[in-house]
Amino acid sequence: MATPLYVTETGEPIHGILAEFATPADLYHAAEKIRDAGYRRWDTFSPFPVHGMEEAMGFDRTILPLIVAVGGFTGAGLGFLMQWWMSAVDYQLVTQGKPFASWQAFVPITFECGILFSAFAALIGMLALNGLPRWNHPLMKKERFLSSSDDKFFVCIEAADGNFHPERTRQLLEKAGATSIELVEE
Numbered sequence: 001m002a003t004p005l006y007v008t009e010t011g012e013p014i015h016g017i018l019a020e021f022a023t024p025a026d027l028y029h030a031a032e033k034i035r036d037a038g039y040r041r042w043d044t045f046s047p048f049p050v051h052g053m054e055e056a057m058g059f060d061r062t063i064l065p066l067i068v069a070v071g072g073f074t075g076a077g078l079g080f081l082m083q084w085w086m087s088a089v090d091y092q093l094v095t096q097g098k099p100f101a102s103w104q105a106f107v108p109i110t111f112e113c114g115i116l117f118s119a120f121a122a123l124i125g126m127l128a129l130n131g132l133p134r135w136n137h138p139l140m141k142k143e144r145f146l147s148s149s150d151d152k153f154f155v156c157i158e159a160a161d162g163n164f165h166p167e168r169t170r171q172l173l174e175k176a177g178a179t180s181i182e183l184v185e186e
Contacts, residue, residue, distance in 0.1 A: 006159050006166055012185040015138040016042075016158040017169050018145060019178035024050045027153040030176035031056040034155065037172055041161035045139075045148040067125035068118050075117025079110045138184050156184065 006014040021027045024046060031044055035058040044053060080103075087093070088101035098105075127133070139145045139156060148154050155178075157169050166183070173181050 006164070008183060008185055014159045014166070015184040015186045016156050016160075016164070017166065017173065018139065018142060018154055018156045018182050018184050019173040019176070020144065020180040021153040021155065021177060022179050024153060026177050027155065028053060028056050030155055030173070030178065033172065033176045034157065038163050039157055039161050040163075042155060042157040045145070045154040045156070047149055047151060047153075050153075062129065064122065064125050064129060068122045071121025071125075072114045072118035076110050076114030078117075079113025080106055082113075083109055138186050142182070142184060144180065144182070 008014060019030070021030055027044055027046060028050055031053060034042055035056065042057075044050070044057065046053075083106040084101050087105075092100050094100070095105075144152070145154060155173070155176075157164060157173075163169075170181055
């Protein structure tokens with residue numbers, strides 16, 4: 001594990017800075033300012049979805065659909081290959097007077113294997129892209145943050161961000177209209 005760049009006065013490594021905002025509009029505008037300042041490792045937290053937050057945060061499109069497509073085509077291909085091998089090579093049996101490798105009979109299983117592999121690719125890809133499972137998050141230690149699921153709006157800028165500097169980041173959040181700002185220890 002790398003040595004943390006920033007530590008508190010007590011020697012605890014800093015996870016980031018947590019800022020509270022009064023309204024969803026304030027959170028939205030703060031997200032735009034943080035994005036424009038060049039930060040890449042940060043997130044917003046609110047008790048309900050804020051319309052347009054993805055654009056305000058500058059999200060790129062996810063690669064999850066590509067992962068699911070690759071999983072689906074792999075599953076369909078393997079399902080077809082499995083059936084072809086079983087009926088044309090491994091155990092040749094003439095059924096209904098059709099050739100050994102009659103593809104029409106393979107369609108249902110091929111489709112189901114594609115769906116099964118797509119579902120597993122979606123689940124595993126989502127967990128991997130979200131960095132899950134994570135059993136403990138430093139934000140959960142902050143009493144104030146626990147109200148993010150009830151009635152408060154927060155932004156957390158991580159110390160792992162290349163632009164992070166405790167004082168400059170605090171000043172940016174103050175200019176963005178934060179009502180409360182505090183350091184989050186790892």
